[in-house]
Amino acid sequence: MTLDDLTAMMAADDNHRYEISPDGVLSTKPPPGYNHAIIATRLMVWLAQGGVPADHIAQAVGLRIPGRDGGVGGRIPDLIVWSRAQADGVWLPVADVLLVVEIVSPGSEGIDTVTKRSEYAAAGIGQYWVVDQDSAQTVTMNRLEDDQYVARATTPLAWLLNTSVDEHGLS
Numbered sequence: 001m002t003l004d005d006l007t008a009m010m011a012a013d014d015n016h017r018y019e020i021s022p023d024g025v026l027s028t029k030p031p032p033g034y035n036h037a038i039i040a041t042r043l044m045v046w047l048a049q050g051g052v053p054a055d056h057i058a059q060a061v062g063l064r065i066p067g068r069d070g071g072v073g074g075r076i077p078d079l080i081v082w083s084r085a086q087a088d089g090v091w092l093p094v095a096d097v098l099l100v101v102e103i104v105s106p107g108s109e110g111i112d113t114v115t116k117r118s119e120y121a122a123a124g125i126g127q128y129w130v131v132d133q134d135s136a137q138t139v140t141m142n143r144l145e146d147d148q149y150v151a152r153a154t155t156p157l158a159w160l161l162n163t164s165v166d167e168h169g170l171s
Contacts, residue, residue, distance in 0.1 A: 001020055001024060001026060003020070003062075003064065003072065003074045003090070003091045006018050006019075006020055006026075006074050007062075007090050007091070014031075015030065015031065016028050016029060016030060016031070017029045017030075017031060017060075017076055019073070019074055019075050019076055019111075020073050020074050021065075021067075021073045021115065021119065022065050022066060022067025022068070022069075022071040022072060022073035022119060022122075023067060023069075023071055023073070024071065024073075027111055029105070029107070029108060032078070032103070032105060033105065035133055036078070036103050036105055036133065039103050039131055039133070039137055039157065040059050040078050040079050040101075040103060042157065042161060043079055043101060043131075043157075043161075044057055044059065044079065046160075046161050046165065047081060047165055047170065050164060050165025050166070050170070050171060051165060051166075051171045052081060052165060052170055052171060053085070055085040055086075056081060056082045056083070056084065056085060057079070057080070057081055057082075058079070058080050058082075058086075059078060059079055059080075060076055060077075060078065061076065061077075061080055061092060062074050062075070062076050062090050062091040062092065063075050063076070063077065063080065063091065063092055063093075063094055063097065063100070063123075064091045064092065064093055064094065065094065065119050065120070065123050066094070066122075066123055067119075067122070068122055073119065074091050075116060075119065075120075077100040077101060077102055077116075078101050078102055078103045078131075079099075079100070079101035079103075080097060080099070080100055080101075081097070081098045081099040081170055082096045082097055082098060083096045083097075083098050084096050094123045094124065094125055097123075097125045097126075098125075098126055098127060098169070098170055099125075099126070099127040099128070099129065099168075099170060100116075100120055100125055100127075100128055100129070101128075101129045101130075101131060102116060102128075102129075102130050102131070103131045103133065104130060104131065104132050104133060105133065112130060113130055116128075117130075117142070117149055120149075121144055121147060121148050121149050122147070124144065125144065126143065126144050126169075127141065127142065127143055127144070127168070127169070127170075128142045128144070128149050129141050129142065130142070131157060136156035136157070136158075137156060137157035137158070138154060138155070138156060138157070139153075139154070139155055139156070139157050139160050140153075140154045141153045141154070141155075141160075141168070
């Protein structure tokens, strides 16, 4: 299956989000719920108010994820921050990605916290944040060190939103 196949599947189905690992494993998820969308929106507003240009931030845009063995996968992080604006496309390269954020939904825990973590690290993405939909909306901020992510902080979303974007190397 190719990324073009995946794009065609998504165009024909408004009820699911499709992703494929660099190893060719297909995953299907329902669209995110209201709380998921509100978390993503709060983070986007915080980033924009913190000085990240609007054309450097996007929700639910596809990324081309290179595999260790030459394969190419397609992942759709919940939020992406780039170092510069990107050309339009369905599956964008990871070269300029500063941060990907995954908001964990019921049923996506394993893919969001294990599978994508290793794929994003292998792709060289500098920061990977995971937001749980618990009562605190806990954010685990991971930074790439060598070839793996190391948690640098775990905090409630409300605390994060009261910090400066600059403190996190995103401006």
